[in-house]
Amino acid sequence: MENERIKNEEIDQEKPPILSSWKRLYTVVLLNLALLIVLFYLFTKVFD
Helix, strand or coil: CHHHHHHHHHHHCCCCCCCCCHHHHHHHHHHHHHHHHHHHHHHHHHCC
Protein backbone atom coordinates (compact mmCIF):
# COMPACT_ATOMS: atom_id res chain seq x y z
CA MET A 1 0.00 0.00 0.00
CA GLU A 2 2.84 2.38 0.85
CA ASN A 3 4.55 1.66 -2.49
CA GLU A 4 1.38 2.56 -4.36
CA ARG A 5 1.16 5.91 -2.56
CA ILE A 6 4.78 6.70 -3.39
CA LYS A 7 4.24 5.83 -7.05
CA ASN A 8 1.17 8.09 -7.20
CA GLU A 9 3.15 10.98 -5.69
CA GLU A 10 5.93 10.46 -8.25
CA ILE A 11 3.39 10.55 -11.08
CA ASP A 12 1.82 13.75 -9.69
CA GLN A 13 5.22 15.48 -9.64
CA GLU A 14 6.27 14.38 -13.12
CA LYS A 15 7.46 17.19 -15.38
CA PRO A 16 6.27 17.60 -18.99
CA PRO A 17 8.58 16.44 -21.79
CA ILE A 18 9.13 20.04 -22.99
CA LEU A 19 8.99 23.39 -21.19
CA SER A 20 9.28 23.50 -17.42
CA SER A 21 5.68 23.16 -16.23
CA TRP A 22 2.36 21.75 -17.36
CA LYS A 23 0.78 25.21 -17.16
CA ARG A 24 3.25 26.58 -19.73
CA LEU A 25 2.75 23.57 -21.99
CA TYR A 26 -1.04 23.96 -21.89
CA THR A 27 -0.68 27.71 -22.58
CA VAL A 28 1.45 27.02 -25.66
CA VAL A 29 -1.07 24.44 -26.91
CA LEU A 30 -4.00 26.85 -26.46
CA LEU A 31 -2.15 29.72 -28.13
CA ASN A 32 -1.28 27.43 -31.02
CA LEU A 33 -4.94 26.46 -31.36
CA ALA A 34 -6.04 30.12 -31.29
CA LEU A 35 -3.46 31.02 -33.94
CA LEU A 36 -4.62 28.19 -36.20
CA ILE A 37 -8.25 29.25 -35.84
CA VAL A 38 -7.37 32.84 -36.82
CA LEU A 39 -5.23 31.70 -39.76
CA PHE A 40 -7.93 29.36 -41.09
CA TYR A 41 -10.52 32.12 -40.70
CA LEU A 42 -8.36 34.54 -42.67
CA PHE A 43 -7.65 31.87 -45.28
CA THR A 44 -11.36 31.28 -45.85
CA LYS A 45 -12.06 35.02 -46.10
CA VAL A 46 -9.28 35.57 -48.65
CA PHE A 47 -10.32 32.66 -50.89
CA ASP A 48 -14.09 33.00 -50.47
